[in-house]
Amino acid sequence: MNRTVNIISKNFKKYNPESIEEYLELGGFEALKKAIEMGPQEIISTLKTSGLKGRGGAAFSTGRKWEYSANVKGDKKFIICNADEGEPATFKDRYLLEYDPFKVIEGMIIAAYTTGSTDGYIYIREEYKYLHNKVRKAIELAEKHGFLGKNILGSGLNFNIKVVSGAGAYVCGESTALIESIEGKSGRPRLKLTRTSKQGLFGLPTLVNNVETLAAVPPILEMGVEEYIKYGTHTSKGTKLISLCGNVNKPGAYEVPFGITLREIIYDIGGGIKDGKQLKFLQLGGASGAIIPAKLIDIKYCYEDLEEHGASVGSGAILVADETNKVTHFLKSVQDFFIHESCGKCTPCREGNRQLTKIINRFVTGNASVEDLKTVEKFANVMKYASFCGLGQTAPTALLTAIKYFPVEFYQQIDRIRKTS
Amino acid sequence: MKNCTITIDNKEVTVPEGTSILEAAKKVSINIPTLCNHPDQTVKANCRICLVETKPGKLETACSTKVRDGMTINTVSKLVRDTQRGVLELILANHPQDCLKCIRNGKCELQKLCEMFHISKSNLEDEIDALEKDESNPSIVRDHSKCIKCNRCIEVCQEVQGVSILSHAHRSTKYCITPAFEKKLVNTLCVFCGQCTSVCPVGALYEKDDTEKVWNALYNDNLHVIVQIAPAVRVSIGEEFGAKPGTKVTGKVVAALRRLGFDKVFDTDFTADLTIMEEGHELLDRINRGGTLPMITSCSPGWINYIEGFYPQLLDHLSSCKSPQQMFGALSKTYYAKKLDLDPSQIFTVSIMPCTAKKYEAERKEMSSYGYRDVDAVLTTRELARMIKSASIDFLNIEEENFDEPFGITTGAGVIFGVTGGVMEAALRTVYEVVTEHELENLDFMDVRGLEGIKEATVDLNGTPIKVAVAHGLSNAKKILNQINEGKSDYTFIEVMCCPGGCIGGGGQPIGSTMKVREERIKGIYDVDKVMPLRKSHENPAVKELYEEFLGQPLGKISHKLLHTTYSPRSEKIDFDYLQWNNEIALTEE
Amino acid sequence: MDKFKVDQELIAKIDRILESYDYDDNSVVNILLEIQSHIPENYIPEEVAKYVGIELGIPTSKVYDVITFFSAINDKPKGRHVVQLCKSSVCRLNKYQTIRDVLEEELKIKMGETTKDGQFTLRYSACFGACDISPAFRIDDKVYGNLTKGKIKEIINTYRGL
16 A cells, blocks of 8 residues: 655656756746745745754754845855765665755745755765756756856756765764865864854855755645645644655665654554564654654654654654564664764763763673663763754663663563673 | 843843853852863863853853843753753763872862862763873973863964964864974974963863972082062962962062072073163164164073964074073083082073073074073973972061072063063163163153054154064064064064063963953063162162173173074974083982 | 875875865865875775874864764775764664675674775765665765675676776
């Protein structure tokens, strides 16, 4: 039974991304035309009605974010498309850039039109280097057809887009770190004393949006917000691109309406667990997301229900783990990721990850102590409350939720070596 | 401006909008603990010690968060205390715990926090980075295994001094503060100003300690050990013993030095006066003979290192005068040796300086006269305090004593060398009178005083207006050098001091040289100047006698040989072989 | 290892790259990536870092910060082709270890090492977003997934002698 939907993903594999003509045939840039007819105010109110939230993980209202940006005055204003998709288990932005780059570009132009921005950047992670030139090519084609450049479609909007490469740093997905990196510095998050919408890139007004957020705008305008909000739940409107992977039969990026259950996602869309095994746990939203046990798979996939269980939609990653996986061993791979990616700037993240790694390793080898369990939880909380940026604040999420849902797995690893010998 | 009324720990307080929680809390007598925060620097919020609860379950850093009207802040909730302690425990688990043997024992900000939080046992496993100490240079030691990554040294190195030798690098547990490619400082263009040592909250950056070298010299019966004290030391060393910044303790230092066993105690102010005679005449000579202008002062060794490294094309602008420290050293091994009928090799000249770069200066190849090093050992203010403490001298209560003659006879012009603008003011007092042959009515050149980064003044010399400038802090010097480089400078004479505030803010001064403290020390210096019977260098009778007996005249042959020097471009690699030769002098005899 | 020699040819290449970025110091990250791709040893030697710093007016210490911060820019020499095996949590669930064993056997080096002929460096990657075809590895810019032992050998062979 096909439970996926086709709103943002409508064009996937339907056209040759090197051909703007094919995109136009599929109704490309109609949303932009419509947007210009609507005008900025109506676009903002439409987005507010649509309930669209930041799809990179922060889940901040896109309508409100654009409104802030539109209200900031400035001769030079930036839009950054955050394509630094670094969250492990997440690859849905890659699908968008690969299969429908024009939609992302169209979304950016609409954002520029709405907020009065002049310069756009698409910051694509280095790991997607094979996409850099493809996206550049799409920009070039859009320019040739008058969708970028001066006085776009007679609207008076002047807007250009540049592709900038990341260089292998997960933390650059954080908007201020990303901005530092575009400015030619090491990508460490910077202290935000004013909103990025006022002072961002080069100290100028900047709007940072995730790829999917931008790509969601054209379809919303095109189909009409009333039609869009028929999908989803009352508080989680519309659809979401998910990245389904792990021990599942059909991994991939899928578009689902909010409110679908996790069971439906895993079994109906994902074809169930590989090799006929049993589901043990899921990690939602990437490495920084919560771990939830199999018994919770009948909950609805939407912001509010997940939050009730200490989880979140995050980037839309859904990682499926079967019964053969030990939670503690899995946590080690999560921890290895964070200790590799911490920028080192603040104490809790730098030193906290160092200590968490040591303790988790003891749980893996089976010579942890009772004290270790208390200590690891204490310092996971220190990281959560005290870290400078989202990386450090969410790095211990998997650990904390694992302790909550799988305490026995930890106890089993306490003094295991001594007990068995 | 709008006001915000907030509640901190059940106490209401109204503060202007834009005030940080940290500042607001001070208003109600709550000192929220901090570590990376420094009063003269930008807010960093990277140590995360100053977290407070701004909403139930939400912590924000007090240093970086501005108050919002109606805010309720809790600084002592369980969450706050647990988290603050947790952060501190994390720092400690990565910090060597040899506090008793640490140079910053008792003056360490981390140690204070541990005391405050009563840190005893932690369940964390220590993991200390085993990193090699950098002791490659004569001035500064970097022990980065002790670094807590507060980034203060980076700000001073990049923003205040503009040399950018230090930066952060790497990430996660490898994150560190380092010169490019982990080079030792001696292999970089570090100017050795030591400003990093004075902002470091812990023992990761400090002056190279030469006290043992000096003790050994003092214990050596074959050596006649003399000492000179720089102007800026007399208004700062008291802080090491609990006196207020700016307290003048000249007589006490002299007395303490005698107790330590120095044979003669002299004043660098004397050679500061001499510097004015030489430099003033050099300036007039350049003006009259069409020499390179603007001429720039040369008494700040950090500054010399800077121009040699970063603007070698402008070296001709430097005055050829040695610094007062080196002029003193040169005279000690010649004029003074002759007077006492001692062989120069028997004289061991120590200087007490507010400065780490002075250690480097004393080691320079150019700084020897007739084969003898001008200065044998340089101690910073902090090191002298260490010696005085280890000799159990009750410094604040010691009876004051006077300098020895002849190098203890000085003027107010000499003492103001210790502050930004001082060399300029001293020079103007002399140059004006030499040129115009009129007595100056007002000796105080207010335009060149104060903490403004770049100061300007115009002086009328017999109808010729002379434009002068004063810069302190190398990023300010850089602006002036760029003007010269572009041919846009209309100054005749420029004073540059490497450190903010001049020598009173030097890298060897007592820890805690905030701008506020610098101001107090500056005040102390001008107070000394004001009450001096003589306030112009050319009126110093001992200097006059020196010219009559020995030097002949300013810029004369002997002066040229002893009191002037040359400069050369500095590349990133420096040959320090000759260092060993110098160290042997003091260390061979026990 | 011998000191890296910067020859005229490389300087000319670097100059061209700098020019293509209008000597914009903000672009130093992308500039370094591009320069690195022209250096067979796949890294930024000290001399190059200094040169770039001087040309762009950035202190070497800050160039070094950028080099050491980003995973994709190397401060030490690497092989001509860098083989990166993903060891993220996803690839762990899909047993990247089996791929590692085949790669190590095929290249006769361990993770983190470079082959004697300087042709390949084998190392881990934190995650390059190929979780839908996990376990996966990457050679230079190209990603390979859904792997079998035979397929891995075939892929490696296409890079030999390249």
